Amino acid sequence: MNAPAPTSHYPAAPTAQTVETHTLSVLVDNEPGVLARVIGLFSGRGYNIESLTVSETEHQKHLSLITIVTTGTPMVIEQIKNQLDRLVPVHRVVDMTLAGNSIERELAMVKVRGRGEHRVEALRLADAFRARVIDATTESFVFEITGKSDKIEQFIELMLPLGLVEVARTGIAAIARGPEGMAAR
Amino acid sequence: MAREMTGAEMVIEALADQGVKHLFGYPGGAVLPIYDALFAQDRVKHVLVRHEQGAVHAAEGYARSTGKVGCVLVTSGPGATNAVTGLTDALMDSIPIVCITGQVPTHLIGNDAFQECDTVGITRPCTKHNYLVKSVGDLPRVLHEAFHIAASGRPGPVVVDIPKDVQFARGVYAKPKDFPHTGYRPRLKGDMDKIRQAIELMAQAKRPVFYTGGGVINSGRAASELLRELVKLTGFPITSTLMGLGAFPAGDPQWLGMLGMHGTLEANMAMHDCDVMICIGARFDDRITGRLDAFSPGSKKIHVDIDPSSINKNVKVDVAVVGDCAHVLEDMVRLWRTQARQPDKSALADWWRQIEKWRARRSLAYRPSNEVIKPQYAIQRLYELTKDKDVYITTEVGQHQMWAAQFYRFQEPNRWMTSGGLGTMGYGLPASVGVQLAHPRSLVIDIAGEASVLMTMQELSTAVQYRLPIKVFILNNQYMGMVRQWQELLHGGRYAESYSAALPDFVKLAEAYHACGIRCEKPGDLDHAIKEMIAVDKPVLFDCVVDPKENCFPMIPSGRAHNEMILGDAGVSPEEAVTEEGRVMV
Numbered sequence: 001m002n003a004p005a006p007t008s009h010y011p012a013a014p015t016a017q018t019v020e021t022h023t024l025s026v027l028v029d030n031e032p033g034v035l036a037r038v039i040g041l042f043s044g045r046g047y048n049i050e051s052l053t054v055s056e057t058e059h060q061k062h063l064s065l066i067t068i069v070t071t072g073t074p075m076v077i078e079q080i081k082n083q084l085d086r087l088v089p090v091h092r093v094v095d096m097t098l099a100g101n102s103i104e105r106e107l108a109m110v111k112v113r114g115r116g117e118h119r120v121e122a123l124r125l126a127d128a129f130r131a132r133v134i135d136a137t138t139e140s141f142v143f144e145i146t147g148k149s150d151k152i153e154q155f156i157e158l159m160l161p162l163g164l165v166e167v168a169r170t171g172i173a174a175i176a177r178g179p180e181g182m183a184a185r
Numbered sequence: 186m187a188r189e190m191t192g193a194e195m196v197i198e199a200l201a202d203q204g205v206k207h208l209f210g211y212p213g214g215a216v217l218p219i220y221d222a223l224f225a226q227d228r229v230k231h232v233l234v235r236h237e238q239g240a241v242h243a244a245e246g247y248a249r250s251t252g253k254v255g256c257v258l259v260t261s262g263p264g265a266t267n268a269v270t271g272l273t274d275a276l277m278d279s280i281p282i283v284c285i286t287g288q289v290p291t292h293l294i295g296n297d298a299f300q301e302c303d304t305v306g307i308t309r310p311c312t313k314h315n316y317l318v319k320s321v322g323d324l325p326r327v328l329h330e331a332f333h334i335a336a337s338g339r340p341g342p343v344v345v346d347i348p349k350d351v352q353f354a355r356g357v358y359a360k361p362k363d364f365p366h367t368g369y370r371p372r373l374k375g376d377m378d379k380i381r382q383a384i385e386l387m388a389q390a391k392r393p394v395f396y397t398g399g400g401v402i403n404s405g406r407a408a409s410e411l412l413r414e415l416v417k418l419t420g421f422p423i424t425s426t427l428m429g430l431g432a433f434p435a436g437d438p439q440w441l442g443m444l445g446m447h448g449t450l451e452a453n454m455a456m457h458d459c460d461v462m463i464c465i466g467a468r469f470d471d472r473i474t475g476r477l478d479a480f481s482p483g484s485k486k487i488h489v490d491i492d493p494s495s496i497n498k499n500v501k502v503d504v505a506v507v508g509d510c511a512h513v514l515e516d517m518v519r520l521w522r523t524q525a526r527q528p529d530k531s532a533l534a535d536w537w538r539q540i541e542k543w544r545a546r547r548s549l550a551y552r553p554s555n556e557v558i559k560p561q562y563a564i565q566r567l568y569e570l571t572k573d574k575d576v577y578i579t580t581e582v583g584q585h586q587m588w589a590a591q592f593y594r595f596q597e598p599n600r601w602m603t604s605g606g607l608g609t610m611g612y613g614l615p616a617s618v619g620v621q622l623a624h625p626r627s628l629v630i631d632i633a634g635e636a637s638v639l640m641t642m643q644e645l646s647t648a649v650q651y652r653l654p655i656k657v658f659i660l661n662n663q664y665m666g667m668v669r670q671w672q673e674l675l676h677g678g679r680y681a682e683s684y685s686a687a688l689p690d691f692v693k694l695a696e697a698y699h700a701c702g703i704r705c706e707k708p709g710d711l712d713h714a715i716k717e718m719i720a721v722d723k724p725v726l727f728d729c730v731v732d733p734k735e736n737c738f739p740m741i742p743s744g745r746a747h748n749e750m751i752l753g754d755a756g757v758s759p760e761e762a763v764t765e766e767g768r769v770m771v
Contacts, residue, residue, distance in 0.1 A: 009446075009671060009743045011476050029368070032317075037309060044310050075497060082494035088314040088334060088369050 114163030193218035213260025215287030218352035239615035241271020246616030262300030277606025281340035313341030321356035338371030375508030390461035391532035399428030400466020404510035411514035424452035435594035450548035479746035581637030584666035611640030
């Protein structure tokens with residue numbers, strides 16, 4: 001096993017290692033092309049993107065926050081952070097998973113179509129999940145739900161037999177607990 | 186003092202303020218305003234190349250031999266895309282380049298205009314950073330920032346894409362000092378705790394080895410001096426990557442030769458068997474490590490690098506010091522001296538005895554011939570006949586490059602220009618143009634293969650135009666030698682497309698370019714021919730006809746470890762090497 005391929009002058013691929021999921025907060029200059037640099041880095045080096053959100057956070061300072069959920073071996077995760085840090089418009093990279101005290105939330109809008117008992121059940125479940133109705137017709141609802149990803153996934157799963165039409169999710173936003181901001185960490 | 190001028194004039198002004206003396210380029214529609222501004226001044230001298238790839242390689246040669254930023258000017262569309270190979274080469278080998286590209290006017294961007302391409306999109310992954318300047322007000326800041334980013338930290342290429350309307354627009358120019366760069370400030374000083382840990386590991390080492398790379402050269406002359414001092418102080422053996430040759434003198438007894446796929450046996454065995462590895466400014470590339478799971482299994486590893494992403498990328502290290510080589514080496518030397526550290530003398534002596542045994546196997550040996558010129562012999566004679574001169578060497582890529590690295594013994598940094606990371610055939614000739622321009626009175630030799638050199642042969646015309654007396658020393662074996670070697674070793678000797686069936690007559694080719702052509706076919710004529718080449722005061726194509734079947738040894742075979750090297754048949758077997766060693770000991 002792990003015998004080198006006889007006709008290649010490159011070293012053999014490493015044997016499989018355990019993969020971890022990490023959430024990274026990346027503070028960047030809000031300038032054209034910065035998202036392309038980040039995404040290009042992930043596609044060019046073969047890293048995974050599970051979720052990605054980006055938005056301007058401090059208008060006066062022209063700063064945006066990118067939150068990326070990625071998977072990889074511990075060595076690959078370290079590489080991703082270092083490679084991100086190397087991009088000129090990137091100010092800070094914080095591994096929220098490693099810091100261990102972060103809150104992660106996601107928002108989803110869920111459209112469900114149905115009548116009669118299905119409609120009542122959907123509304124009841126939405127209430128249990130603290131989802132709000134943000135649009136309604138006589139045969140449909142759009143629910144707004146926020147929470148951790150697994151809660152949203154569970155809600156979507158429950159809506160499936162009740163007439164789920166479509167889902168729009170924002171991806172994960174993350175922030176650290178406590179009084180300190182990202183710049184101080 | 187702020188002055189109003191056009192964007193094109195700002196480019197020239199900024200280049201002059203950044204100390205640029207030479208600019209390599211090729212004109213075209215989208216950069217004509219800048220060429221117009223060039224025409225009206227004499228502070229920045231423009232060198233007209235024959236292909237944009239050549240412009241970037243020439244700038245690389247200029248940068249590597251001087252330590253300054255190399256500068257390029259090309260047009261939009263094909264001008265920019267032709268430069269991509271050179272930019273990627275500079276990125277892989279950490280060479281500081283500022284490349285200015287023309288772009289179609291801003292209102293036409295995205296319209297598939299004539300000679301339009303998405304330059305920032307195309308060059309994003311092959312530059313350290315790039316800019317599209319959409320307003321003349323941003324231009325001075327961006328130009329100065331480009332030089333700062335190219336030269337600081339881990340150096341690399343930076344592209345500044347300037348639309349034609351921005352070149353015509355008028356704005357206020359400002360000097361570099363008006364733009365203190367706040368965002369990008371790479372760390373130079375290493376963490377002292379980590380450096381102390383490194384010194385502690387080194388002091389306890391029984392089988393240490395220094396493994397150094399291009400980072401030492403990039404860090405500047407002081408880094409090489411400090412490295413020499415530290416190696417002398419410790420008495421440890423030292424090896425280097427292809428990119429790092431010259432940082433430590435090859436004539437020194439502590440020098441083990443280059444390591445890696447075609448490195449010496451003693452260097453690779455020392456890497457495999459060491460207990461403490463001190464990596465300075467190198468990046469554990471796959472040509473160096475061979476099989477990763479068998480790479481130096483028993484050693485504690487120290488890694489000094491200015492780029493945090495180089496650390497723990499391929500190989501997990503025990504002590505990582507992020508910082509500039511010269512700064513960290515200075516701290517290491519000082520700590521070693523003030524703490525009066527002494528390694529275990531008897532263990533070190535045992536280690537050196539072991540290394541001498543490996544050395545006795547003479548892994549670079551080849552079978553000499555009186556009939557045909559052996560390529561190794563050609564390099565050896567070239568070295569012997571030029572070593573006392575002020576000489577700079579560039580290479581193309583392939584067997585000749587490895588032989589040059591093995592047999593040309595570099596004593597000083599910045600004397601060796603080669604395409605290491607990207608492995609760009611056609612690098613050496615244009616690079617030598619850049620080197621010769623920076624060092625007009627020095628002897629500049631491109632050690633070439635006949636296949637590589639044909640990829641950028643047109644730059645000979647540039648050398649002739651600017652009276653740059655470069656010497657292109659072609660080891661002509663009529664094959665793409667390294668391809669042929671791999672086909673022989675890995676693909677059952679099926680030489681698919683690696684034989685050049687219709688080579689030009691290089692002597693006549695040289696004459697067609699108004700250069701000088703010399704051919705040599707017999708070992709006995711070689712010295713005389715090389716002396717003739719050196720004496721000619723114009724560009725020379727030297728067609729050195731060598732043994733077409735010669736392979737480059739030693740070699741770490743595909744996917745193997747350092748201790749599984751194969752040697753050429755002229756090497757000394759382990760048994761004989763032991764007896765030879767025995768004789769020495771008696």
